[in-house]
Amino acid sequence: MHNHVCDTTTSYPAGMKWTKQRKDVYHVLAHAHEPMSAVQIYQQIEKEESAGYALSTIYRILTAFEEKGYVSKSTFMGDGTVVYEWNKGEHTHYALCLSCHKRVALPSCPFEHVHLESDAGDFTVTGHKLELYGYCKDCEKQKLS
Amino acid sequence: MHNHVCDTTTSYPAGMKWTKQRKDVYHVLAHAHEPMSAVQIYQQIEKEESAGYALSTIYRILTAFEEKGYVSKSTFMGDGTVVYEWNKGEHTHYALCLSCHKRVALPSCPFEHVHLESDAGDFTVTGHKLELYGYCKDCEKQKLS
DNA sequence: ATCAGTGCAAACGATTTGCACCTCG
DNA sequence: CGAGGTGCAAATCGTTTGCACTGAT
Numbered sequence: 001m002h003n004h005v006c007d008t009t010t011s012y013p014a015g016m017k018w019t020k021q022r023k024d025v026y027h028v029l030a031h032a033h034e035p036m037s038a039v040q041i042y043q044q045i046e047k048e049e050s051a052g053y054a055l056s057t058i059y060r061i062l063t064a065f066e067e068k069g070y071v072s073k074s075t076f077m078g079d080g081t082v083v084y085e086w087n088k089g090e091h092t093h094y095a096l097c098l099s100c101h102k103r104v105a106l107p108s109c110p111f112e113h114v115h116l117e118s119d120a121g122d123f124t125v126t127g128h129k130l131e132l133y134g135y136c137k138d139c140e141k142q143k144l145s
Numbered sequence: 146m147h148n149h150v151c152d153t154t155t156s157y158p159a160g161m162k163w164t165k166q167r168k169d170v171y172h173v174l175a176h177a178h179e180p181m182s183a184v185q186i187y188q189q190i191e192k193e194e195s196a197g198y199a200l201s202t203i204y205r206i207l208t209a210f211e212e213k214g215y216v217s218k219s220t221f222m223g224d225g226t227v228v229y230e231w232n233k234g235e236h237t238h239y240a241l242c243l244s245c246h247k248r249v250a251l252p253s254c255p256f257e258h259v260h261l262e263s264d265a266g267d268f269t270v271t272g273h274k275l276e277l278y279g280y281c282k283d284c285e286k287q288k289l290s
Numbered sequence: 291a292t293c294a295g296t297g298c299a300a301a302c303g304a305t306t307t308g309c310a311c312c313t314c315g
Numbered sequence: 316c317g318a319g320g321t322g323c324a325a326a327t328c329g330t331t332t333g334c335a336c337t338g339a340t
Contacts (some may be wrong), residue, residue: 001244017314035316038305054322059305061320074223082225082304095268111255123240123249124285127278134270162294162339184329199297204330206295227329 016068021053025061026086029071034094035083038062049096055087074129076103102136161213166198170206171231174216179239179248180228183207219274221248240277247281 016022028044029036037045042058045051061085065071071084076096085092093106111128161167173189174181181189187203190196210216216229221241230237238251245255258274 019314019320028154052322055304056306056323057321063306064320075220080220080225080227095270097268122282123242123277123279125240125277125279129276129278131274132268133272133274134268136269137267140269143321160294164295164339166296182329197297200329201298201331202296208331209295 016064021051021057022061022064023042023051023067024051024053026070029065029084029086032086034105035074035076035082035085037083041084076131091127093130093132095134095136097134098135100136100139101136104136106132124134147178161209166196166202167206167209169194169196169198170203170210171215174210174229174231177231179250180219180221180230182226182228186229221276238275238277240279240281242279242281242284245281245284249281251277 009130024045028041038055039059041062042053042055045053045058062071062073066073069087071086072101073082073084075082076094086102091109094105095106096102097104110130169190173186183200183203186207187198187200190198190203201229207216207218211218211229214232216231218227218229220227221239236254238254240249240251242248242249255275
């Protein structure tokens with residue numbers, strides 16, 4: 001089992017109070033299987049412990065975490081929902097199904113062995129975001145039948 | 146010179162009334178150098194002719210255009226602003242400066258010669274979206290000095 | 291003449307903010 | 316104790332909607 005369960009000590013932002021609210025948000029995000037919206041995080045916490053936090057607090061925490069570089073914020077197309085993801089070392093890209101709107105994580109980054117830098121001209125590239133669109137296995141099947 | 150100036154006739158959606166409002170939105174988008182938000186389009190039209198259109202009309206027109214496949218809607222990170230782009234044949238990717246938030250169009254698509262499909266596993270890829278982050282020429286210079 | 295398209299104002303959802311209170315360090 | 320964090324309610328922002336009217340076909 002993992003042991004990142006509310007242990008107050010390790011690996012936390014200097015100059016950040018480690019409140020229960022923040023622990024909970026961290027906890028949810030660290031265990032999330034995919035990027036979550038502020039509201040989803042809020043509801044998840046409510047479901048688990050009816051903590052009665054203010055939604056605005058969740059937003060403020062997410063903003064704080066983002067500024068410290070602990071989470072990254074992004075917005076997927078289709079629905080333009082804003083979602084947050086805990087920054088683990090690696091980054092993940094997603095394929096979005098145009099039919100059922102399922103989100104599938106790519107096994108690897110297509111740029112691992114490609115030099116993006118050369119394409120950007122006089123621009124210093126420090127990061128990138130990639131989304132694929134198309135049809136997932138299931139929806140593709142349905143289209144054929 | 147191009148001749149796409151409000152000529153009522155050519156290349157328009159079947160079953161779409163070609164109203165002045167729609168002509169204007171089309172006109173602005175077709176000449177835009179980069180993706181624009183609904184509000185930007187609205188303001189641009191106001192600036193040019195104080196037409197007094199309702200903002201909601203712009204939104205409805207953009208939605209209609211999108212449904213017909215004439216424009217594509219997307220949302221860039223940083224600010225999660227929703228922007229619209231007239232669909233010319235090719236697609237463009239952008240590099241976003243983390244410092245000044247300028248948006249720089251990439252000269253080419255890095256995937257032109259790369260097979261994305263293989264990376265997506267059991268997912269049929271029909272399109273993609275790519276954003277680069279980093280620092281533009283000017284901001285890079287400032288960082289050094 | 292008809293029905294799609296429009297203007298207006300009100301409704302909406304997501305996010306932000308001001309302010310008084312609370313609590314971690 | 317004091318700065319930073321929180322709850323609450325109100326404000327804001329971008330976008331959508333209902334309805335009566337107008338104009339393109």
